[in-house]
Amino acid sequence: MSRFIVEEFGNYQVCVVPMDGFHLSNRVLEEMGLRDRKGAPETFDSTGFVSLLSRIRNQRKDPIYFPIFDRAIEESVAAQGVLYQDVQLVLVEGNYLNLENEPWNQIIELLDDSWFLTLPEEIRMERLVARHEAFGKSRADAIAWANGSDQRNAELIERSSRTSRISVEVE
Numbered sequence: 318m319s320r321f322i323v324e325e326f327g328n329y330q331v332c333v334v335p336m337d338g339f340h341l342s343n344r345v346l347e348e349m350g351l352r353d354r355k356g357a358p359e360t361f362d363s364t365g366f367v368s369l370l371s372r373i374r375n376q377r378k379d380p381i382y383f384p385i386f387d388r389a390i391e392e393s394v395a396a397q398g399v400l401y402q403d404v405q406l407v408l409v410e411g412n413y414l415n416l417e418n419e420p421w422n423q424i425i426e427l428l429d430d431s432w433f434l435t436l437p438e439e440i441r442m443e444r445l446v447a448r449h450e451a452f453g454k455s456r457a458d459a460i461a462w463a464n465g466s467d468q469r470n471a472e473l474i475e476r477s478s479r480t481s482r483i484s485v486e487v488e
Contacts, residue, residue: 319408332404334373336411338384338393339366356470358413358421367420370409370427377402388452412470415477425480433481440488441471 319333339362346352351360369383377400385397400407414424415431425431436444445467449459478484 319410322408326406330401330403330405331408332398332400332406333408333410334369334383334398334400335385336361336366336409336413337386338398339363339369340386340393342392354466356412356466358416358418358470358473361413363413364420366411367423367427370424373400373407374427388448391452412474413477415480416473417477417480430483431481433478433484435478435484435486436488437486 319335323331323333340355341349341351341360341362343352343355346355346360351357354360369381372381380402381400382396383398383400384393384395386393387397409424409428413421414428415433416422416424442463445463446456446459449462450456454462
């Protein structure tokens with residue numbers, strides 16, 4: 318969705334800052350016994366993400382570098398994103414921007430606005446399965462992941478959506 322917003326603004330200075338860059342590495346998730354929950358709130362460096370947003374909010378005199386998640390390798394890559402001083406609009410993407418537990422609950426104070434985007438359930442599941450297949454999962458594994466870990470995360474996200482100022486259904 319962010320890319321459509323960026324296209325609409327044309328040459329207006331926009332930077333997208335995705336939460337996904339703060340996925341913990343697969344090695345760390347394996348050590349923690351959370352590899353099968355990748356994508357759940359506890360599988361992110363949430364404190365690091367909150368720190369980045371605080372820095373964006375309060376310190377814009379120098380470029381700010383941030384990690385980007387690379388689906389091809391299923392890992393985050395440091396300093397792949399950069400926010401320059403002249404950027405006028407920062408779009409923060411993430412599933413857990415409205416969670417009430419620490420440290421996620423600090424995020425809402427660092428944002429000017431919060432929008433919750435939803436998809437019809439069939440389309441959401443269809444896209445999840447297709448994405449998992451595109452990055453190497455068998456169809457059966459993709460469906461199992463979408464109905465398991467992804468579904469539990471979606472239910473948590475839906476419950477936290479009430480704090481968003483605007484809710485938009487997209488297709």
